[in-house]
Amino acid sequence: MATPTAIVAGNWKMNGVQASIEELKSLQKLLEIKPKACCDILICPPFTLLTGFAAVSGEMIAIGAQDCHTATSGAHTGDISAGMIADAGAGYVIVGHSERRSNHGETSDLVASKATAAQSADLKAIICVGESEAERDAGKTLSVVLDQLTNSIPETATAQNTVIAYEPVWAIGTGRTPTPQDVADVHAAIRASLQDRFGKDGAGVPILYGGSVKPSNALELMAVENVDGALVGGASLKATDFDGIIDAYRK
Numbered sequence: 606m607a608t609p610t611a612i613v614a615g616n617w618k619m620n621g622v623q624a625s626i627e628e629l630k631s632l633q634k635l636l637e638i639k640p641k642a643c644c645d646i647l648i649c650p651p652f653t654l655l656t657g658f659a660a661v662s663g664e665m666i667a668i669g670a671q672d673c674h675t676a677t678s679g680a681h682t683g684d685i686s687a688g689m690i691a692d693a694g695a696g697y698v699i700v701g702h703s704e705r706r707s708n709h710g711e712t713s714d715l716v717a718s719k720a721t722a723a724q725s726a727d728l729k730a731i732i733c734v735g736e737s738e739a740e741r742d743a744g745k746t747l748s749v750v751l752d753q754l755t756n757s758i759p760e761t762a763t764a765q766n767t768v769i770a771y772e773p774v775w776a777i778g779t780g781r782t783p784t785p786q787d788v789a790d791v792h793a794a795i796r797a798s799l800q801d802r803f804g805k806d807g808a809g810v811p812i813l814y815g816g817s818v819k820p821s822n823a824l825e826l827m828a829v830e831n832v833d834g835a836l837v838g839g840a841s842l843k844a845t846d847f848d849g850i851i852d853a854y855r856k
C-alpha cells in the first residue's frame with residue numbers, strides 16, 4: 606500500500622450561515638490561481654450548509670459532515686443519518702470528535718457504530734482520538750489514544766473508507782500544540798496499531814493531526830513522519846488562512 610494521499614480538512618464546527626458560501630468561493634479562487642497542492646482538500650460545514658456547499662464545491666474541494674447517527678432512518682428527532690449526508694452530496698463525515706465525546710457523552714463503542722454507518726453509506730469516516738491535558742500530564746497519552754483508537758475503529762475499516770485524526774484535546778482552540786517529536790511519537794504508535802490490526806490497509810489509512818494548526822506552524826507539523834494532513838478548526842473559517850495551511854503541500 607502506497608503512502609496515503611494527504612488531506613487538509615476544515616472542521617467548521619457550529620459556525621457558518623448561508624452567506625458563508627462566499628468563503629468557500631474565495632477558497633476555490635485561491636486554489637485556481639495558486640500552484641496545485643499535493644493533498645486532498647475537504648470542508649466540513651454544519652449540516653445546514655452541506656447541500657449548498659456540495660452544489661458548488663466542484664472537483665477541487667470535497668465536502669463532509671461533522672457527525673452522523675448510527676441508524677439509517679427512524680424515530681431519532683434532531684439526528685441525521687449517514688445516508689442523508691451522502692444524499693446531500695458529501696463524501697466524508699467526522700465521528701468521535703472530542704467535543705462530541707465530552708459534550709454528548711459519546712463512547713468509543715458508539716463512535717465505532719457511527720463509523721460503520723458512515724462506511725455503509727459510502728462515506729469516509731474521519732475517526733477522532735486524543736488525550737486530555739490531565740491524561741498527558743499523567744503520562745497516559747499513548748494508552749488513552751490507543752484505547753480510543755482500538756475501540757472506535759470498526760472491523761469494516763479499510764484504507765479507502767477510514768481516516769484517523771489525532772487531536773490532543775488540550776491543543777484544540779488553545780493556540781498550543783505538541784512538539785513535533787510528541788506528534789511523531791503518537792502518530793507512530795497509531796500507525797503501528799493500524800498495521801497490527803489491518804495489515805497493509807493499516808499502512809494506507811491517512812492519519813491527520815488536529816489542534817491549533819495555522820499557516821505559521823503547518824509546514825513544521827505536516828513534515829512530521831506519519832502525519833498525512835491536518836484537521837483544522839478555527840483557521841479553516843477564513844479562506845486565506847486555510848489556504849495558508851494548504852501551502853504546506855505546495856512545492
Ligand code: 13P
Pocket residue numbers: 616702772776777778779780815816817818836837838839840
Ligand atoms: P482548532 O484548529 O481550532 O484548534 O480546532 C481543531 C479541531 O478541533 C478540528 O477538529
